[in-house]
Amino acid sequence: MPADPNMKILVVDDMSTMRRIVKNILKQLGFNNLEEAENGQEALTKLKADTYGFVVSDWNMPVMMGIDMLRAIRADEALKKIPVLMVTAEAQKENLMEAVQAGVSNYVVKPFTAETMQEKINKIFK
Amino acid sequence: MIQPRAAAQSQPAMHEPEQEDKTPDTKLYEELGELARFIDTTMKTLSEFSAPVSTSTEQLPQALTHLTNLKTMTEQGTHRVMLEVEAIQDNHLKLSGMIKDLTLTLQKQQVAPALLQQMQAVANAVNADDKRLLDIMTALSFQDLVAQSVNKLVTILQEVEHKLLQLVVVFGPYQKQAAKKEQDKASEMLKQLEATKNTSMNQDLADEILKQFGFN
Numbered sequence: 272m273p274a275d276p277n278m279k280i281l282v283v284d285d286m287s288t289m290r291r292i293v294k295n296i297l298k299q300l301g302f303n304n305l306e307e308a309e310n311g312q313e314a315l316t317k318l319k320a321d322t323y324g325f326v327v328s329d330w331n332m333p334v335m336m337g338i339d340m341l342r343a344i345r346a347d348e349a350l351k352k353i354p355v356l357m358v359t360a361e362a363q364k365e366n367l368m369e370a371v372q373a374g375v376s377n378y379v380v381k382p383f384t385a386e387t388m389q390e391k392i393n394k395i396f397k
Numbered sequence: 398m399i400q401p402r403a404a405a406q407s408q409p410a411m412h413e414p415e416q417e418d419k420t421p422d423t424k425l426y427e428e429l430g431e432l433a434r435f436i437d438t439t440m441k442t443l444s445e446f447s448a449p450v451s452t453s454t455e456q457l458p459q460a461l462t463h464l465t466n467l468k469t470m471t472e473q474g475t476h477r478v479m480l481e482v483e484a485i486q487d488n489h490l491k492l493s494g495m496i497k498d499l500t501l502t503l504q505k506q507q508v509a510p511a512l513l514q515q516m517q518a519v520a521n522a523v524n525a526d527d528k529r530l531l532d533i534m535t536a537l538s539f540q541d542l543v544a545q546s547v548n549k550l551v552t553i554l555q556e557v558e559h560k561l562l563q564l565v566v567v568f569g570p571y572q573k574q575a576a577k578k579e580q581d582k583a584s585e586m587l588k589q590l591e592a593t594k595n596t597s598m599n600q601d602l603a604d605e606i607l608k609q610f611g612f613n
Contacts, residue, residue, distance in 0.1 A: 289541045382538045
């Protein structure tokens with residue numbers, strides 16, 4: 272199923288510059304309903320309060336790491352089906368394996384290009 | 398305080414040339430004496446490090462501040478570039494809409510095909526620039542990587558500072574005066590950085606001052 276351009280997307284990253292970059296790319300890809308959160312905890316609160324169709328998250332964040340947020344999403348009956356794309360500088364094989372085991376939908380390593388993000392989104396919503 | 402070396406020295410002199418002739422007590426005292434001298438020498442050597450260690454410990458908080466500032470400055474600079482990129486992207490969006498409308502109007506008026514081709518070339522150029530703008534935007538993710546490296550460095554420096562402080566406390570009094578004498582390259586660089594921070598000004602302030610000197 273192709274991605275709905277009107278779905279609400281949550282961008283989670285502790286760095287304001289990265290949130291802005293990811294939002295800009297998503298906007299250029301045709302997604303305009305974009306929200307942001309600074310850490311996993313804030314993201315979970317937002318996800319529980321509203322309906323989101325997609326989450327793009329960093330790994331390393333204060334308060335709650337992206338991987339812990341992912342586990343919490345997958346453990347929550349109401350949220351577990353939301354696709355989660357990890358965008359992270361954690362380029363170790365172990366990290367990727369951990370994310371896959373936790374139920375990540377796809378994984379982008381920083382620095383990345385808009386094409387890479389588009390390719391991953393297409394794969395998630397094919 | 399017990400002085401093992403003194404204790405060792407207070408023992409009667411032993412004249413027996415052969416080791417095997419010494420009584421176990423004498424051998425023990427000799428070994429304890431050796432050990433005491435070794436500890437004493439080690440303590441003296443470590444105390445000599447007290448001043449440079451104190452200096453380094455004093456400089457570390459400054460270095461930490463400068464590293465944190467570096468992160469903030471790259472973040473601010475990146476946002477500034479992003480602001481401009483986003484403004485151009487918005488203009489391009491409007492421009493693309495205008496080109497589309499204009500092309501439709503020209504098609505309705507059945508203008509020369511060459512004119513329509515030119516309009517298409519303009520549209521293609523705008524699209525190509527949009528791609529470049531997106532590339533600039535994604536290239537700015539370097540700031541995130543810089544910030545993460547700085548965060549790691551800050552954590553390491555904080556740990557080093559903690560361990561250095563422990564060394565200073567254990568091996569010698571905190572010698573602030575001695576530290577001041579240690580004007581090495583690092584402290585000079587930190588001073589220069591500090592001076593830059595204190596004397597730097599924004600363009601508005603610079604313009605205000607220039608205006609007072611007759612610059613318009």
